[in-house]
Amino acid sequence: MEDAYARSASEVLDFFGLDPGKGLTNSQVVNNARIHGRNVLPAEKSTPFWKLVLKQFDDLLVKILIAAALISFFLALVNGETGLTPFLEPSVILMILAANAAVGVITETNAEKALESEDTAGATCVPSRCSDCSMKWSLTMFYETKCVLNILSETLSNEKCTVVPQTLVTLFIIVKLLIAGCLSILPATDLVPGDIVEVCVGCKIPADMRMIEMLSSQLRVDQAILTGESCSVEKDLESTLATNAVYQDKTNILFSGTVVVAGRARAGVVELVPILLWAAFVTIFLRTEDEATPLKKELDEFGTFLAKVIAGICVLVWVVNIGNFSDPAHGGILRGAIHYFKIAVALAVAAIPEGLPAVVTTCLALGTKRMARLNAIVRSLPSVETLGCTTVICSDKTGTLTTNMMSVSKICVVRSLCHGSMTVEYTVSGTTYAPEGIIFDSSGTQLPCLLHIAMCSALCNESVLQYNPDKGNYEKIGESTEVALRVLAEKVGLPGYDSMPSALHLLSKRERASYCNCYWESQFKKVSLLDISRDHKMMSVLCSRKQLEIMFSKGAPESIISRCTNILCNDDGSTIPLTATIRAELESRFHSFAQKEALRCLALALKKMPKGQQVLSFEDEKDLTFIGLVGMLDPPREEVKDAMLSCMTAGIRVIVVTGDNKSTAESVCHNIGAFDQLGDFAGHSYTASEFEELPPLQQALALQRMALFTRVEPFHKRMLVEALQHQNEVVAMTGDGVNDVPALKKADIGIAMGSGTAVAKSASDMVLVDDNFASIVAAVAEGRAIYNNTKQFIRYMISSNIGEVACIFVAAVLGIPDKLAPVQLLWVNLVTDGLPATAIGFNRQDADVMKSKPRKVGEAVVTGWLFFRYLVIGVYVGLATVVGFIWWFIYSNSGPKLPYTELMNFDTCSTRETMYPCSIYDDRHPSTVAMIVLVVVEMFNALNNLSENQSLLVVPPWSNLWLVGSVVLTMLLHMLILYVKPLSILFSVTPLSWADWIVVLYLSFPVIIIDEMLKFFSRNSCGAGVRFNFRFRRPDLLPKRELHDK
DSSP, X not given: OTTGGGSOXXXXXXXXXXXXXXXXXXXXXXXXXXXXXXXXXXXOOOOOHHHHHHHTTOSHHHHHHHHHHHHHHHHHHHTTOOXXXXXXXXXXXXXXXXXXXXXXXXXXXXXXXXXXXXXXXXXXEEEOSOSOTTOSSOBOEEEOGGGHHXXXXXXXXXXOEEEEXXXXXXXXXXXXXXXXXXXXXXXGGGOOTTOEEEEOTTOBXXXXXXXXXXXXXXEEEEOHHHHOOSSOEEEOSSOOOOTTOOGGGOTTEEOTTOEEEEOXXXXXXXXXXXXXXXXXXXXXXXXXXXXXXXXXXXXXXXXXXXXXXXXXXXXXXXXXXXXXXXXXXXXXXXXXXXXXXXXXXXXXXXXXXXXXXXXXXXXXXXXXHHHHHTTEEESSTHHHHHGGGXXXXXXXXXXXXXXXXXXXXXXXXXXXXXXXXXXXXXXXXXXXXXXXOOEEOTTOOBOOOOHHHHHHHHHSOOOEEEXXXXXXXXXXXXXXXXXXXXXXXXXXOXXXXXXXXXXXXXXXXXXXXXXXXXXXXXXXXXXXXXXXXXXXOEEEEEEEETTEEEEEEEEOHHHHHHTEEXXXXXXXXXXXXXXXXXXXXXXXXXXXXXXXXXXXXXXXXXXXXXXXXXXXXXXXXXXXXXXXXXXXXXOBOTTHHHHHHHHXXXXXXXXXXXXXXXXXXXXXXXXXXXXXXXXXXXXXXXEHHHHHHSOHHHHHHHHHHOOEXXXXXXXXXXXXXXXXXXXXXXXXXXXXXXXXHHHHHHSXXXXXXXXXXXXXXXXXXXXXXXXXXXXXXXXXXXXXXXXXXXXXXXXXXXXXXXXXXXXXXXXXXXXXXXXXXXXXXXXXXXXXXXXXXXXXXXXXXXXXXXXXXXXXXXXXXXXXXXXXXXXXXXXXXXXXXXXXXXXXXXXXXXXXOOOHHHHHTGGGGGGSOOSSOGGGGGOHHHHHHHHHHXXXXXXXXHHHTTXXXXXXXXXXXXXXXXXXXXXXXXXXXXXXXXXXXXXXXXXXXXXXXXXXXXXXXXXXXXXHXXXXXXHHHHHSHHHHHHHHXXXXXXXXXXXXXXXXXX
């Protein structure tokens, strides 16, 4: 029934053929169940394991490596080679790729498990018993499946509070309702449209329901999870006449998943969970495709570029050696062609950074662990990096920028007539439900006597404050404003404790949660209650103590003050008449609290009642004695201001998105203090309706200046994301409700709240366990650091691999013997592309990482200037390796000291007379020297990559001990294959003399000097100009990623 909100209660009952005294008949239940199905949300289909594995291979570089491995297998088979050596190279490549896939699968699986454990650890305290056993309707409650049988087997007469876990699986709601005139108890999964359920404080609504009967003076519901409103909403029975009604307009509908915080009522089910929640957005949900992350796009483009370069060089090497195909040493033209094709494949293996996918995955996985410590659980590895280029954060206000814990911050009382100023204002510290904080006046004096305020706050109150040991925090049941008064009573303390204020801190947290409130409730017996309502804007409770009856009242200041004739003086407890002067001053304080400070105000009062009175009436609420005025707010998180200022420094715009009204949201933003530079919010604050009414051009301009977006419904969030993405912004969007799913999926980074729904978490890229905006900013900084480290190890791996390509290419062009066997080349790739490259991912986060602007959407991961630097370093690595090889033949004392011409004509040695045996070319010393030079020079190059532009004198090697350790370990492994005989035979190497090592160091160390010069060139203005000229003459060698195609 889609228009239940627009119909009267009687029309809704008639639509379902309901008798409110009997409920549905058995036949109606069966028929409705057949038509509408079960009241459960379809479980999210988990990604099959095989798809998760294949996803890890969906990368161009990985596909090229697989192709190279398969070609190597094929060539080994064509040549008829036997043994393990020919198949070692492709086997190791495949093992590396398998390890990379394993890291990705394990990390993503662990993220899901972390989410499940985080939700399982949560607990909600709900009333587990109905206070009135005789009534026909029961309280609707959430319980885990295992609790159901226990609940059904126990009586409903004993009032207790049961703590039950909230898990991601469907929770049962125990419902007591009439079916065919019989009282029945069943799980809410069996609800059907037409069932009537009674709800009261603590109930979580099991389905969309239309109010049909009010059982108290009012019913208030917390529907922040749906609309983002910070205050609870009052519900009524009247039909809604508004056209195009939004959720806030449907005041007669109890929405599924919201929580009752005050009152009792009966409501009829009009929509089940699958119909309302699933069908409404599943089409959009499925239509919203995941966007590829910036790094993924950039690495894909880099892979495409690299594939073209590799293919060109391989073909060039093969073509250059066509004249050598007929060399007798090969045994024929075909075998010669195959021989040089193998060299080309070896060249491809050398050029491809096979460790890159694994290192990127590992670096992102390390980032997820660091972010988990920052209370951010990452569900998708690539989203870690996407955070680093975020340009706009669209953040919820309630619970993200604020604590979502209403807290008393101001108190106003009348002192006494002997003071010059009749009223005095106190400030209350503490912004959570924890009973921790002090009360002080403008002079800083602490602990004033506010016992009457504490007494009224504790007694005129229907909420519950408790400590949850599993979560380690204090939680509420009931209206937020009432819980704020509970906390205030705890902060005020008890009579006698003012001389020893530390005594309460000796209690356990569970006892401390409501110790003072319990004291006052033990001193007074509640006799009668007058509840608050829309017209009757106050609540009163009649209490009895030692044959003394006192009525305590609280409510809207205008309602309370107008009914007061006396005032209680806080200093001495005396009572004086409420004069016009005092009334005017109180009203002035009230307007100051409400308008200037945007506080939600309540006035407190009391009245001595006739002895023996047992019932309250509205007529009793007059001639009251005013106690005081309290102002409360949903306080901003203390760390939010610095986090938002950090965003502004980093060039990230923050847009506050909320369902609250415009003035309230603007006041909260002013309280945060991060928007002071805007002055007022004119031109920066829009309601959803105001924004929709703007012409397209003005909407585009408004988006560029927007800082606050109010009265927002979930579909407005998706609209906002799309509009920002059309302006090429990288958008992070927060959300917690089911209806936020399309926006979370559409955003570049969807961020769900830890306190949100399971569906929102499943649709998100990241979950904030603590719902804290500062955690988003910390995650952005981590994302930037990860990207910087990614660039560094790409730079290291590419420059090293260019060196390997250069040495093979130069050797082929010069016509000298093959320097490195394929197994040696693979070993070099394994030890240099593995540990040191991974350790670069541990580089410290730069101190100024949040002081630079986000990188542009179209910025390539490797620019022209950077590629030029790679090329210079790579060419030197290759030349040093070739020089080391040639040095042994020509200059080494242990070598043959051949003329260079003899070395170039090595392939004709067997066909002519020489002064040396041709077997000299099979000596393992020259290839060992070449391989050692290649390894050592790459170790020095790894130290170059501690920073992109900072000198090693500024960022010394010991700033990343992981990198130092990996270099040491790599060299130890290399020593192992040199000096342990079975391994040295396998890798065709031989031990070197000390003189050989000296030459290796001489050839390797200059790579640091060359890179220091390039860094210096990059840092100064001259370097910047050259970099500009380089780009001007020749665009970036790597393609830029495309803009958002929306």
